[in-house]
Amino acid sequence: MNSATPGIPVIIVDAANVVGSVPDGWWRDRRGATERLRDRLSGLAATGMSQVDGPVAVVMIVEGQARQVASSATVTTVPASGSGDDRIVEFVAEHPDRRRIVVTADRELRRRVQALGAEVFGPSALSADGTR
Template structure:
């Protein structure tokens, strides 16, 4: 289930690495017609993230806590068993920064994005970034 607009994530005792996915950036990294059905593209991404939450990524063993941030016409995607979905009320980057800021700073926090400005913003909060190519197709 998506977090209602205005809901902000909160600190938890979870020690798994936190993987925050910039949905618009990852979906937009491959010109496969995603713009015709933004929500459908976000749902397909969420499905791909499901196995990543359990098994991890290369260099980042699972299990992971996975948060998919969606914006615009992609909002309304339901969460799945292992992927939490957060609807950005406005700019997705701001919501991603909020998720990072509201998480335990002692956890490994990784944001999947190619956006340079977002990478700089989350680095100031102690998180690191990896590119969209890290998410298998």
Template structure:
């Protein structure tokens, strides 16, 4: 299977903050959990639901979250049938989990939380415990456009 790898747009609205900048918070979105928090029939088209979430998150890098001022870097973690979504302009990086999305999120937090503010968006209690133990903050699904 070929994973889409559309080149990012070079338009100014796509240019996300430098992910190595410790002053720019990292927001990691648990795609499956956030999509699952809205009972809108997402289970019939998991990839389509993940794409809609990705597109709604496009405003977050420039707008921030309610208690996290912009700019922020946004990473959407997708798994399972949603893994094949394409990248899109808007500053949201898509990370495809080859196995568990939770494990991929923990790996991202393990790397980032030591050097920059890291916020994970999920309602999953087990994942919340794992990432807070590594120094991340947690917000619920309603903290992002869904």
């Protein structure tokens, strides 16, 4: 399932924020930490999260050193040319007819995407599903 599949909900993961929410040494290898997150998210496309039934599209917005992280069969990576937060807001705005779920702990980003009608969950919503 890719991010372009119409009609199904899309889970949009703020990769930098979610990776940064766990002090496990991610700062030594941002790209590797983002690749590990992508791999942990791979099962979400079929199952969804406890708050969102599958199937879903899973999109990870990547920025900085993690921009080169490739998509997998079930997780689409979208590189941000500038701010990852701005790219997330753009992505949400580009898909007004879909249920959009943003995973982030960033308060300002939460406010911006909720103003566009998106739902927001913190990074712990992923750990409840065994993805972290």
